[in-house]
Amino acid sequence: MNILELKDVSYVYSKGTPFEKVALDNVSVSFESGKITGLIGHTGSGKSTLVNLLNGLYRPASGTVLLNGKNIWEKPKEIGKIRYRVGLVMQYPEYQLFDETVRLDIGFGPRNQGLSETEVEERVSEAAEFVGIDCELLDKSPFELSGGQKRRVAIAGIIAMRPDVLVLDEPAAGLDPRGRREILGGLSRYVRERDASIILVSHSMEDMAYYCDDVVVMSRAKIYKTGSVEEIFSDADSLSGIGLDVPMVSKIAANLKRAGVALDGTLYTVDGVKDAIIKYIGGRVK
Secondary structure, X not given: OEEEEEEEEEEEEOOOOXXXXXXXXXXXXXXXXXXXXXXXXXXXXXXXXXXXXXXXXXXXXXXXXXXXXXXXXXXXXXXXXXXXXXXEEOOOHHHHOOOOOHHHHHHHHHHHOOOOHHHHHHHHHHHHHHHOOOHHHOOOOHHHOOHHHHHHHHHHHHHOOOOOEEEEEOOOOOOOHHHHHHHHHHHHHHHHHHOOEEEEEOOOHHHHHHHOOEEEEEEOOEEEEEEEHHHHHOOHHHHHOOOOOOOHHHHXXXXXXXXXXXXXXXXXXXXXXXXXXXXXXXXXXO
């Protein structure tokens, strides 16, 4: 079942001026419920414009954005309600923190939804746990935290509203490997436990391969290709043709196969290639 869908959507910046630019050109794409869908493409391909359309920050020049089959712009005066259901975490969200404590910052959205203080506190605790924020940090100022901790607080503030869809633009950018694993792993758990959906924008092909179920590839303001992670990353030549890359481990596996090492299995994650190599070696040992 599709949770979000774009039908024949176009968007133009500075229309009617010498600076006019088509950011999306008649785009149709759907995002399945209960999955993590990766969104990749070179700079200027239209990714950021697309995610800003998903929760009504931008309005299409033409075409329709559907949430659970309903046009999100059917009642323009109620577009604010859509933003509770499709939560958008922009790149470097820590710059949007503003409240006195971490607890208040995370609870800002739920409080604006009109929830009781008991419900707000419950959601704050739940969201903090998903992103790995320790309880003792909740009453600190967010501005006393490290960059990685601030990022977690900002993401928790969106999760606390319990959106049907969580859209994240480079949520792990600039973090060390451990921070990336903790944040992206927590988001994966959020999808499983809350039956939510995530749309993840990232330049890290490794993150896409490891955490996503499906991938949407964009190029030149259009949808270039969609498919499962395996389908997308198994076609390295196709991605290279539009200036994208594949996970480094996929390149290693491809080089091994060209050298005559007959690997078989999931060849786009470290664990998958490791298992394939062990299987290959085991089959050759007598």
